[in-house]
Amino acid sequence: MTRAQPLIQARGLVKRFGDFTAVDGIDVEVRSGEAFGFLGPNGAGKSSTMRMVGCISPPSGGELRILGMDPVRDGPAIRARLGVCPQLDNLDPELTVRENLTTYARYFGIPRRTARARAAELLDFVQLSERADSKVEPLSGGMKRRLTIARALVNEPEIVLLDEPTTGLDPQARHLVWERLFRLKQQGVTLVLTTHYMDEAEQLCDRLVVMDGGRIVAEGSPRALIERHSTREVVELRFAAESQEAFAGKLDGLGERVEVLPDRILLYVADGDAAVAEVGALGLTPANVLVRRSSLEDVFLHLTGRTLVD
Amino acid sequence: MSVAQQARERARPPLPRVPAVAVFAHYLVGYRRTWRAGVFSSFLLPVLTVLGFGVGVGAYIDQGVDGVRYLDWIVPGLIASTALQVAIGESTWPVFSNFQWIKTYFAQSAAPLRVGDILTGHLAFVLFRVLTTIAAFLLVTALFGALRSPWALATLPVVALLGLAVAAPTFAYASVVSSDSWLAMLFRFAVIPMTLFAGVFFPVESLPVALRWLAYLTPLWHGVDLCRAAALGVAAQWSVPGHLLYLAAWALGGWLLARRGFRRKLVV
Amino acid sequence: MVTLVLPRLLDVSGASRRSGSVVERNVAALKSVYWLLLVSGFVEPLLYLLSIGVGVGALVGDLTLPGGELVTYAAFVAPAMLASSAMTGALAETTFNFFGKMKYMKLYDGVIATPVRPFEIALGELAWAMLRGSAYSAAFLAVMVLMDLTTVARALVAFPAAVLVGFAFGALGMMLSTFMRSWQDFDLMGSAQFTLFLFSGTFVPAEAYPSLLRWVVEVTPLYRAVHLIRGISVGTAGWSWLPDVLYLLVVLTLGLLVASRRMGRLLYK
Numbered sequence: 001m002t003r004a005q006p007l008i009q010a011r012g013l014v015k016r017f018g019d020f021t022a023v024d025g026i027d028v029e030v031r032s033g034e035a036f037g038f039l040g041p042n043g044a045g046k047s048s049t050m051r052m053v054g055c056i057s058p059p060s061g062g063e064l065r066i067l068g069m070d071p072v073r074d075g076p077a078i079r080a081r082l083g084v085c086p087q088l089d090n091l092d093p094e095l096t097v098r099e100n101l102t103t104y105a106r107y108f109g110i111p112r113r114t115a116r117a118r119a120a121e122l123l124d125f126v127q128l129s130e131r132a133d134s135k136v137e138p139l140s141g142g143m144k145r146r147l148t149i150a151r152a153l154v155n156e157p158e159i160v161l162l163d164e165p166t167t168g169l170d171p172q173a174r175h176l177v178w179e180r181l182f183r184l185k186q187q188g189v190t191l192v193l194t195t196h197y198m199d200e201a202e203q204l205c206d207r208l209v210v211m212d213g214g215r216i217v218a219e220g221s222p223r224a225l226i227e228r229h230s231t232r233e234v235v236e237l238r239f240a241a242e243s244q245e246a247f248a249g250k251l252d253g254l255g256e257r258v259e260v261l262p263d264r265i266l267l268y269v270a271d272g273d274a275a276v277a278e279v280g281a282l283g284l285t286p287a288n289v290l291v292r293r294s295s296l297e298d299v300f301l302h303l304t305g306r307t308l309v310d
Numbered sequence: 311m312s313v314a315q316q317a318r319e320r321a322r323p324p325l326p327r328v329p330a331v332a333v334f335a336h337y338l339v340g341y342r343r344t345w346r347a348g349v350f351s352s353f354l355l356p357v358l359t360v361l362g363f364g365v366g367v368g369a370y371i372d373q374g375v376d377g378v379r380y381l382d383w384i385v386p387g388l389i390a391s392t393a394l395q396v397a398i399g400e401s402t403w404p405v406f407s408n409f410q411w412i413k414t415y416f417a418q419s420a421a422p423l424r425v426g427d428i429l430t431g432h433l434a435f436v437l438f439r440v441l442t443t444i445a446a447f448l449l450v451t452a453l454f455g456a457l458r459s460p461w462a463l464a465t466l467p468v469v470a471l472l473g474l475a476v477a478a479p480t481f482a483y484a485s486v487v488s489s490d491s492w493l494a495m496l497f498r499f500a501v502i503p504m505t506l507f508a509g510v511f512f513p514v515e516s517l518p519v520a521l522r523w524l525a526y527l528t529p530l531w532h533g534v535d536l537c538r539a540a541a542l543g544v545a546a547q548w549s550v551p552g553h554l555l556y557l558a559a560w561a562l563g564g565w566l567l568a569r570r571g572f573r574r575k576l577v578v
Numbered sequence: 579m580v581t582l583v584l585p586r587l588l589d590v591s592g593a594s595r596r597s598g599s600v601v602e603r604n605v606a607a608l609k610s611v612y613w614l615l616l617v618s619g620f621v622e623p624l625l626y627l628l629s630i631g632v633g634v635g636a637l638v639g640d641l642t643l644p645g646g647e648l649v650t651y652a653a654f655v656a657p658a659m660l661a662s663s664a665m666t667g668a669l670a671e672t673t674f675n676f677f678g679k680m681k682y683m684k685l686y687d688g689v690i691a692t693p694v695r696p697f698e699i700a701l702g703e704l705a706w707a708m709l710r711g712s713a714y715s716a717a718f719l720a721v722m723v724l725m726d727l728t729t730v731a732r733a734l735v736a737f738p739a740a741v742l743v744g745f746a747f748g749a750l751g752m753m754l755s756t757f758m759r760s761w762q763d764f765d766l767m768g769s770a771q772f773t774l775f776l777f778s779g780t781f782v783p784a785e786a787y788p789s790l791l792r793w794v795v796e797v798t799p800l801y802r803a804v805h806l807i808r809g810i811s812v813g814t815a816g817w818s819w820l821p822d823v824l825y826l827l828v829v830l831t832l833g834l835l836v837a838s839r840r841m842g843r844l845l846y847k
């Protein structure tokens with residue numbers, strides 16, 4: 001395999017469940033050493049894509065090569081070089097924390113002695129050494145997540161697949177997980193993750209795709225996506241009235257886009273302070289004004305809409 | 311209190327007069343969907359046992375037992391042991407699961423119910439299962455002609471009492487054990503030995519003395535003796551009030567222990 | 579050609595190694611109370627033997643087998659208890675526990691993300707069930723010899739037969755679990771199992787059944803298993819065991835093939 005060849009390459013990849021098309025012809029390339037993200041609301045097809053890449057879900061159409069191999073024919077050989085952290089922790093409740101790692105290592109054919117040494121290292125890496133001999137069940141959500149991540153690393157994988165790695169964690173636990181993932185990336189491990197947290201995508205991903213309804217609707221680095229799909233700044237105005245609607249008409253033409261929400265009005269503009277001055281010049285006095293930089297969240301909501309999908 | 315608040319208070323429905331009935335109703339709703347699968351195991355199997363064992367093995371026992379046909383002799387025993395199986399089956403995994411897996415009890419204790427209501431409501435459902443199973447069983451065995459006296463109807467209150475006598479302590483047990491493996495242990499070391507040696511399949515008199523006394527201590531033997539006396543229309547081997555009191559003591563003791571176990575888990 | 583065949587040959591050792599890692603997981607999961615449950619597993623058939631064989635046996639007296647041998651009721655019932663306990667043990671591990679691990683604990687969702695394939699999981703779980711079941715069978719045969727219900731030589735031959743019975747039912751159970759929708763289906767399976775237990779020539783010779791029932795019973799797997807083991811432990815030598823062994827081998831192969839196919843489809847969604 002040459003260096004330039006992508007580790008994961010999908011062309012027109014499709015996954016159908018009966019009549020339902022979960023993934024509808026996507027093209028993706030993940031290169032060695034990068035952190036690649038799939039963003040999208042629930043049901044966008046992220047997890048189905050991850051399962052196909054993990055070689056546990058045969059594609060219904062299109063082409064998929066992982067590490068230069070065919071996931072259907074060479075499943076075991078590919079999986080030997082992948083680490084998988086699924087959306088829901090499927091740790092073994094009948095084993096201790098340490099045993100979860102050592103028995104899992106045996107599935108990869110790692111010798112017992114090596115497995116024990118690696119388990120100790122990994123528990124240290126995810127800061128669970130003190131709980132090594134505890135059962136899994138009493139662990140907190142964040143600890144279980146860290147253990148699942150440690151388990152995904154037990155075979156020293158070349159690619160780590162993380163399906164919503166920090167969903168449901170408290171801020172401390174999230175930051176710890178991010179920091180560990182960042183260190184993995186520094187070590188040259190390729191990370192592929194799904195998330196619907198924009199801060200997570202901005203923190204971790206070099207490149208990402210936004211998925212919606214099984215298709216890719218945007219692609220690029222977080223910075224590039226913001227530049228392409230949003231303005232530089234956003235002004236949030238709150239008026240002390242039952243409805244914001246009454247004020248919306250007066251703001252037409254301010255900035256690139258005006259969005260009216262039940263509790264506030266968003267102005268997408270290049271220069272926030274200038275826009276605020278214009279609002280004042282119109283004789284409007286909002287109760288509350290906030291000028292902020294545009295974020296990936298603005299891009300995401302713009303591309304996939306504000307309606308609940310599940 | 312503001313007017314709106316007062317209105318809301320008035321609109322609130324009154325609490326159920328007997329809260330345990332609401333708990334009982336909860337289980338009936340669930341049972342409406344699952345009863346079909348249970349019919350086979352809790353009712354047809356005892357009938358098949360009557361056929362396969364009572365009729366089959368009975369044909370090889372020429373002299374009968376205590377002067378009656380083996381088939382007639384074994385039917386009341388199977389009535390009692392079926393009641394035991396249903397009562398304990400319904401009070402092991404279901405109770406454990408309501409604490410550990412589905413956590414129904416915790417949801418119920420967040421409603422205006424007392425621990426005793428939650429316990430009594432669930433026990434009432436177990437009793438319902440025991441009584442319906444045995445009633446159906448009696449009907450079928452009557453069609454076989456294996457019931458010889460209208461006194462057989464007296465087995466219904468007997469199995470109700472037997473059911474409570476074994477279900478209540480099992481509730482207590484299931485509320486304190488830490489793993490469901492302990493429930494399997496209960497079957498292996500209590501339910502199965504009881505079923506096999508407490509006078510259901512052969513008279514306890516043929517057991518060695520020490521084991522015979524162990525059999526006398528089991529609630530099942532008392533249930534079997536009462537059922538047999540009723541179904542065959544003969545005198546019980548032991549005093550009937552004695553049997554009843556002994557079973558009632560198990561039920562009461564079990565209920566108190568169960569309430570303590572439930573309190574420890576639910577009232578923290 | 580060599581390059582095509584060789585990797586497959588090599589993979590046999592890979593597959594058995596990976597199946598072995600599934601067994602290792604089960605060994606690691608053995609904690610205090612599981613141990614107790616495991617070790618005490620062999621008392622169950624023993625209790626049945628004492629209750630039915632000895633207790634009810636005192637009422638029945640001796641039986642004349644179709645071959646003309648006169649045996650005590652306990653000697654008649656014991657091989658049937660051995661066969662049905664091999665069945666029960668194998669089914670418990672491969673249905674109830676297997677289903678729990680697959681659907682409830684989601685254990686295999688984690689395992690399939692590794693090089694281990696569904697077929698190897700099935701083999702590993704079956705091997706584990708057999709390790710356990712064989713130990714019970716050996717203990718029960720030892721008791722049979724001690725109670726003078728069979729001879730040492732016959733017991734030594736009956737042991738592999740009991741292991742085969744376990745394997746066949748284990749594979750069958752694994753196949754059944756892949757069709758199970760919920761726990762309630764296990765109620766039905768348990769009932770079917772108990773019905774087999776009652777009517778497989780367990781308590782009375784199958785010759786005593788009405789002829790229609792007898793023909794139905796003759797083709798059920800437990801009847802073949804009882805027939806095989808009873809033939810060894812009290813019967814006369816002959817070739818009558820051959821159809822039983824073939825029957826059980828077919829059940830074993832079929833069960834394993836269907837199970838691994840279905841597991842692949844269930845897990846690789």
